Amino acid sequence: MTKVLTDARSIRIKGRSFLAVVLSPDLPVDEWLTRLDDLASRSAGFFLGRPVVLDVTDLEINRTQLMELIGELSNRNVSIMGIEGARPSILGPGMPPALKGGRPVSDEAVAKEPIIELRNSDVKPAAPEARAVLQSLVIREPVRSGQSVIFPEGDVTVIGSVASGAEIIAGGSVHIYGALRGRAMAGSIGNTAARIFCRKLEAELVAIDGIYKMAEDMAPGLRGQPVQCWLEGEAIMAETLI
Amino acid sequence: MGKVIVVTSGKGGVGKTTSTAALGAALAQRNERVVVVDFDVGLRNLDLVMGAERRVVYDLINVIQGEAKLSQALIRDKRLETLFLLPASQTRDKNNLTAEGVERVITELKRVFDWVICDSPAGIESGATHAMRHADVAVVVTNPEVSSVRDSDRIIGLLDAKTVKAERGERMEKHLLLTRYDASRAERGDMLKVDDVLEILSIPLLGIIPESMDVLRASNLGSPVTLADARSAPAMAYFDAARRLAGEALPITIPGEKRGIFDKIFGRKAA
Ligand SMILES: Nc1ncnc2c1ncn2[C@@H]1O[C@H](COP(=O)(O)OP(=O)(O)O)[C@@H](O)[C@H]1O
Ligand SMILES: [Mg+2]
Numbered sequence: 363m364t365k366v367l368t369d370a371r372s373i374r375i376k377g378r379s380f381l382a383v384v385l386s387p388d389l390p391v392d393e394w395l396t397r398l399d400d401l402a403s404r405s406a407g408f409f410l411g412r413p414v415v416l417d418v419t420d421l422e423i424n425r426t427q428l429m430e431l432i433g434e435l436s437n438r439n440v441s442i443m444g445i446e447g448a449r450p451s452i453l454g455p456g457m458p459p460a461l462k463g464g465r466p467v468s469d470e471a472v473a474k475e476p477i478i479e480l481r482n483s484d485v486k487p488a489a490p491e492a493r494a495v496l497q498s499l500v501i502r503e504p505v506r507s508g509q510s511v512i513f514p515e516g517d518v519t520v521i522g523s524v525a526s527g528a529e530i531i532a533g534g535s536v537h538i539y540g541a542l543r544g545r546a547m548a549g550s551i552g553n554t555a556a557r558i559f560c561r562k563l564e565a566e567l568v569a570i571d572g573i574y575k576m577a578e579d580m581a582p583g584l585r586g587q588p589v590q591c592w593l594e595g596e597a598i599m600a601e602t603l604i
Numbered sequence: 605m606g607k608v609i610v611v612t613s614g615k616g617g618v619g620k621t622t623s624t625a626a627l628g629a630a631l632a633q634r635n636e637r638v639v640v641v642d643f644d645v646g647l648r649n650l651d652l653v654m655g656a657e658r659r660v661v662y663d664l665i666n667v668i669q670g671e672a673k674l675s676q677a678l679i680r681d682k683r684l685e686t687l688f689l690l691p692a693s694q695t696r697d698k699n700n701l702t703a704e705g706v707e708r709v710i711t712e713l714k715r716v717f718d719w720v721i722c723d724s725p726a727g728i729e730s731g732a733t734h735a736m737r738h739a740d741v742a743v744v745v746t747n748p749e750v751s752s753v754r755d756s757d758r759i760i761g762l763l764d765a766k767t768v769k770a771e772r773g774e775r776m777e778k779h780l781l782l783t784r785y786d787a788s789r790a791e792r793g794d795m796l797k798v799d800d801v802l803e804i805l806s807i808p809l810l811g812i813i814p815e816s817m818d819v820l821r822a823s824n825l826g827s828p829v830t831l832a833d834a835r836s837a838p839a840m841a842y843f844d845a846a847r848r849l850a851g852e853a854l855p856i857t858i859p860g861e862k863r864g865i866f867d868k869i870f871g872r873k874a875a
Contacts, residue, residue: 504806506761507754508728522806525757526750543804 384446384572386417387431395434401576402438414440416458419447428452496534504540505530514551526566532556547574554593559603563589573598606637606714609721609849610739611781612763614755616726618747619783622819624723625653625828626839627743630846632687633830636718639678641709642692643735644725645701651691654681655826665693668705674712683831688717698725701734710738728758733766740769741777741849743810747784748796753804756780760807779810781845786815787860798858811845813838814859 387394416435418428432442442458453460497516505511505520507527514533523540529547530536534556536546541562549556549571558568563584566577570593580600588603611624621644628640642650645665651657656679662672667690674690681687690713693700713720724735736742742763746756760778769776782801789795802809814837822832830839830846837859844854 506764507757509761523804525804526754527758541803
């Protein structure tokens, strides 16, 4: 049984290579903010303490509107570390720096270094070139509430459960031999083929390539079941595993 | 060398202090030398539950700051001569707990006592991490409700990361003590089931302590429940938990479960 888990206009959250969360607003901004509030209210703390990049590529707004948008976001305690895809004319002093692909535009030397390292401490940082080879991280115990496993290099396999309030962020697929009660984000650096598998779906959030779905948007028939999730276009699909 | 146990939970009010006192008194009744240590600096409680509040002269902070010797701060229980209390300070700031100071005190206590039981403050801040730092064994106190279970899960993560054992790459022994278990609420389905809690936390069960007025009555008398009323249901559950801590394998019974079966046999609805 296949169910579509996402509506057409979900908010796209992307963990870029360095796992800054990227927010890409669309117009009208009011409506987008409403959906953001909805997401934030259902995933308390999701943006807290996370680097957030505002991607305004192709967004028809002027400098005043951009200032307003940044103000609205800061009212929501979302602090923007940089702005991506903005025409220079709409940027100005007092605004976050312009970024390109999660890197400051002006300084090419910096571009070779990760901006933010948010890795699982056990994992040795791999050189960016090595990322072409998919790697695997195997965790042999439950992932506890408050723990974050971040592995942009490839797949994450957990032999155990992922607790409510814990999260797995993988560049590749996420395999959980246990219950998924927290968050799983697969394909976080842009991989539409990544999937999420778990023995028991009780997730707070699943996301693939930036398309996310919250618990209450998931079909009730899938709860508690062994499930796999994948992406078809802009929709997260899910079905029970036999 | 004695064993260091931390009684911890993340969440407050779940029964850490009650359990520290009850387990301490239960082990001491086996003639083992026990010290219960209050790490809840600023909100000390263990002295009240042990009935020693008027006998506190020096405390843990005094010892750490070198203002008193350990032997001066230890209070011997009036009822059990192998049971001691190292009280917390009610007035001093908890920032006076230093890593070196705590290590020195715990090392000294381990030399003298069979069991060093550390009562952790709530939260995941420095007080709680100081209390767990040198533990050999953790007793994770949890109530059968979601917020307590989640906080315990968080604490288990810290036990596996922030303790000396974990840093040495050794495994911290962790046990679940399910407290304030209310059989009638469990029957009505108002509480998480034992199996669900175990499945979520996936650590072995040390015991299930029923919710009982006997616990309150004992604390009001200034006595661990295993001393005040050894025949009461919570005391018996704590005695069993203490035996399991000491390495005995005992079957665990879920409080009220027998009545559940009885009710079904006679076709009565549970009230
Ligand atoms: N099994 C129990 N039955 C009834 N009351 C209990 C039980 N265990 C603890 N309590 C009560 O709950 C309150 C909090 O217990 P305490 O041991 O101080 O928790 P903590 O140290 O975790 O904050 C106290 O009033 C205590 O008497
Ligand atoms: Mg307490």
